[in-house]
Amino acid sequence: MVDLILRTVRDDNDFTAFNAALHSVFLQDPQDDEVELYRAFTDFDRMFGFHDGARWASTAGDYGKQVTLPGGAQVPVAAVTAVTVSPAHRRRGLLTQMMRYQLDGIRARGTEALAMLFASETMIYGRFGYGLASQNTVLTGQVRDLGFRQEVDLGDGVVAETDAATLLAHGPAIFDRATADLPGRMARPHPWWDYQIHDNDERRKDSGRVRFALHHEPDGTPSGFAIYRPKSDWTATGPTGTLHIEEVRATNPRAYARIWRFLLEMDLVRSMKYDGAAVDEPLRYLLADQRALQCAVVDGIFVRLVDVARALALRRYAAPVDIVLDVRDEFCPWNTGRYRLQGGLDGAECESTDAPADIAISARDLGAIYLGGISAAQLTAAGLVDELTPGSALRAAVAFGWPVAPAIPDHF
Ligand SMILES: CC(C)(COP(=O)(O)OP(=O)(O)OC[C@H]1O[C@@H](n2cnc3c(N)ncnc32)[C@H](O)[C@@H]1OP(=O)(O)O)[C@@H](O)C(=O)NCCC(=O)NCCS
Structure with a gap:
């Protein structure tokens, strides 16, 4: 069995091979003109995968984009793309290793507090803390x-x-x-x-x-x-x-x-x-x-908060909120803990706290409510969010909700 090395895309030719590999897994033929368009907005350092010395066995990457949050702030986001594992290498944990490498990298880079992606199949990304946030x-x-x-x-x-x-x-x-x-x-x-x-x-x-x-x-x-x-x-x-x-x-x-x-x-x-x-x-x-x-x-789109405290402080809230969230994050354990979120229409602050929690929520479900399109109250009704202080699920739902549904016009 040939050794696989996790590495980034090196140059133009390598990028062409990277695209050929990912299109093949998507059961598509790479269109040369489309690949040229990608080249214009791709940062090779953000494109990576497992390589066996001759060809790409898997691919993944992200674009550094700016996303608008509820309340109008435009913030950096890692727009995750090009995720494939070749049929010869599937179900051996390559995707899991790539997600580990990517989320650690985003955290280390420190530019983006969140990542977003469109999923080919909705079963794939929940385990990595991505929540379905829009329709x-x-x-x-x-x-x-x-x-x-x-x-x-x-x-x-x-x-x-x-x-x-x-x-x-x-x-x-x-x-x-x-x-x-x-x-x-x-x-x-x-x-x-x-x-x-x-x-x-x-x-x-x-x-x-x-x-x-x-x-x-x-x-x-x-x-x-x-x-x-x-x-x-x-x-x-x-x-x-x-x-x-x-x-x-x-x-x-x-x-x-x-x-x-x-x-x-x-x-x-x-x-x-x-x-x-x-x-x-x-x-x-x-x-x-x-x-x-x-x-x-x-x-629609999946959201993953890479730095929970920073991400929660970036957006605005539809109603004044002062709430303690107990966040569980198995895949990015640095996020696990309690956070006090205070905010409203003019801005927000979020800090770690020892205070008792009002609601307990997973990173995945926090991602789901982050853009204001999914209700914390309905996730509580579904048993996915725990209301620890009576009335807090409704308060969280009103604050996190937004009058305009999130929509992502661009595909990537
Ligand atoms: C989706 C894909 C990247 C998964 O890669 P992989 O290396 O086989 O995934 P892993 O081996 O790391 O799997 C991790 C876990 O996710 C599960 N999983 C992976 N792909 C899944 C899928 N499509 N549906 C449901 N579960 C999936 C695995 O069963 C495994 O679960 P386990 O830990 O309970 O055993 C690969 O199947 C693929 O390239 N598919 C076609 C292209 C595609 O759809 N890409 C996604 C674009 S958004």
């Missing part, structure tokens, strides 16, 4: 049934198709304003925009080429955009086109509503699909017939 929805409907409530104000702006260069000129500023307070939103520097709007055969496999629309205010200010892919189709009785919506952002409600009308009234389109919408996507509330928009809830 996404897949919205589908027949566009002719998706009329708006009468009182919806569409404003006097105009929407028109545009090209990639124009979208790139205005989209980033619109995105930043439109999502400034969205919990879970990640900053999207230039290379990530290139990745977001890229097109190739693989991305077109269910639809046509990617298209863009911009909304302008009457004074000419760009204030909204849509990214979408039409799929043309016909039957004997006429057109049955589908619009695959990838993203809709606007800096004000009128622009948001008007862009949606532009999309939903496109000629020859009969149905729409918006994969990756927030659970509380405002489109749902604009409709006269809310039932006409089907909403399938799917899992």
Whole structure:
């Protein structure tokens, strides 16, 4: 049996081999153009895995990103990605060793107090202290049934198709304003925009080429955009086109509503699909017939607090809170202990304490409630969080909860 060495990616060629290995485990063929896009935002020192001297037996890594927390603070996050173990090496503990190496590394680096990831399978990461913290929805409907409530104000702006260069000129500023307070939103520097709007055969496999629309205010200010892919189709009785919506952002409600009308009234389109919408996507509330928009809830992002005290002090709380948490963390034992959390809408402090605890919670469930999308009260009702002081689960739920559901528009 060949010895496996845990090491980081060394150079460009090594990165190409790393991508070939991880795509193979994902049962995909690496797309050269996509790999070039990754290269632009990948820090090789953060990409690692087990190597047998000839090839990568496993891969993992993270991107240093900025995430928005409840209350609007933007903080560094390790956005975990590229996790694979080859079929020849699976179920021998390689993933466990990589998670150990990565979480120790994040802690030692000290830049990020938390890590986040999307899981291919939801069973994988709970054991490493990742909690499922958000949900996404897949919205589908027949566009002719998706009329708006009468009182919806569409404003006097105009929407028109545009090209990639124009979208790139205005989209980033619109995105930043439109999502400034969205919990879970990640900053999207230039290379990530290139990745977001890229097109190739693989991305077109269910639809046509990617298209863009911009909304302008009457004074000419760009204030909204849509990214979408039409799929043309016909039957004997006429057109049955589908619009695959990838993203809709606007800096004000009128622009948001008007862009949606532009999309939903496109000629020859009969149905729409918006994969990756927030659970509380405002489109749902604009409709006269809310039932006409089907909403399938799917899992969103997993959160892992690497430094519990620091992470809890970074976010804001929806109500004043003064609570002692007894945290259990088997995989990152440095977090195990009691913490006094005091905070509210203006900020928070969190310190180790010997005071008696109000609630006992695992690192995994603390990760789950961290972005405000999962209720501490419901985790208590499920028996996963222990309420030690009567009423504290509800107090924790009100403080940790947030009026806007977390949503993570970017995939990584
Ligand atoms: C998921 C994957 C990385 C696991 O790697 P691995 O080296 O086999 O994992 P380990 O041997 O360290 O397993 C650790 C534990 O997790 C469990 N586990 C691992 N993968 C699991 C899965 N997909 N579903 C359920 N449990 C899983 C193992 O059974 C083991 O449990 P145990 O400690 O009780 O015995 C690997 O199967 C893989 O590459 N899958 C395809 C790509 C993928 O989905 N990657 C994840 C991207 S988010």
